[in-house]
């Protein structure tokens with residue numbers, strides 16, 4: 001007789017991770033367009049308090065759940081467990097379309113290890129969900145810099161069962177090859193594919209089968225090995241940075257000292273960030289939302305963004321936004337990653353806004369209960385940049401327009 005732990009009866013779960021703006025949602029959208037993956041539920045986790053991603057996933061239905069109460073790898077671990085339990089029970093009661101696999105898209109700052117531990121450590125979930133694998137998306141254009149500067153990016157790459165190099169249509173061959181060599185040192189065992197616009201064979205992403213054996217002790221061993229690889233990657237990144245610095249550079253002394261300290265500190269820093277219950281993300285990295293009730297005149301808005309990216313691009317890790325433009329009935333979607341701004345897209349309509357909840361039923365009910373709000377909302381994830389400075393740029397370039405107070 002089949003048991004609940006029979007692989008044929010467990011639901012497969014794939015974690016899609018990757019640094020801020022790497023191309024995770026683009027990948028998820030491309031996968032969901034594949035008819036063979038129609039029976040897929042998606043859990044999306046966002047760092048900020050106002051979620052945008054679930055509006056950007058094209059297949060919005062009861063099987064798409066937003067977890068925006070915090071980052072999955074720290075504060076929202078309980079939400080992940082609840083959402084997975086809830087999805088399973090609703091599937092059992094036939095309240096939502098049946099699904100056989102779940103895709104969990106983490107925030108760009110998430111550490112995949114606690115996410116896996118949440119699932120494998122929960123008896124109910126471990127019996128019902130089989131971890132199929134961790135798929136890490138890396139930005140071919142910005143990946144090297146992100147690996148050099150952000151511990152989260154290193155850990156995501158080191159933990160991967162599969163590596164996907166996104167935006168290969170934008171990066172020169174030499175840059176792609178250098179990044180591939182770096183990733184090969186960081187995670188030698190992981191197969192890698194290059195992709196553009198999220199297009200990749202679904203067979204490469206799913207059915208990895210690595211996770212089903214990763215239970216208990218084996219999972220712990222695998223996590224420890226990946227942790228060591230990530231720490232080694234950080235040391236190598238710091239050493240490379242030291243080699244790159246020229247003595248003729250006037251700031252070289254400072255930067256050398258920083259790089260040397262980073263090399264020495266890499267392992268303890270990494271370890272401390274791995275401890276459960278510890279704050280995982282850099283204190284300087286934070287998120288805020290700017291809302292504007294008044295529609296923007298497009299050229300003015302565009303100039304404000306350009307100036308912000310030109311002057312503060314290094315500290316702007318990510319901007320995602322829905323923008324209300326004078327004379328347009330549909331929201332424009334803005335994407336920026338560091339100093340790069342991506343081509344605009346438009347949503348078919350203003351989405352009804354729901355408070356972030358961990359249940360598809362509540363999400364649908366809340367969405368139905370509220371009229372679609374047409375405020376522009378811009379989510380910023382920044383490194384050491386204040387909300388006030390950013391808000392001022394819009395006031396200066398957009399005819400004195402003021403962001404609504406933070407609590408609005």
Ligand SMILES: Nc1nc2c(ncn2[C@@H]2O[C@H](COP(=O)(O)OP(=O)(O)OP(=O)(O)O)[C@@H](O)[C@H]2O)c(=O)[nH]1
Nearest residue numbers: 020021022023024025026108166167196197335342
């Ligand atoms: N040209 C090009 N643009 C891409 C590609 N992949 C993603 N983009 C663009 O890059 C921007 C960010 O992509 P997303 O898929 O939203 O990135 P993400 O990793 O989900 O972002 P976060 O959830 O904020 O971490 C969007 O404007 C995408 O259209 C690609 O392969 N080629």
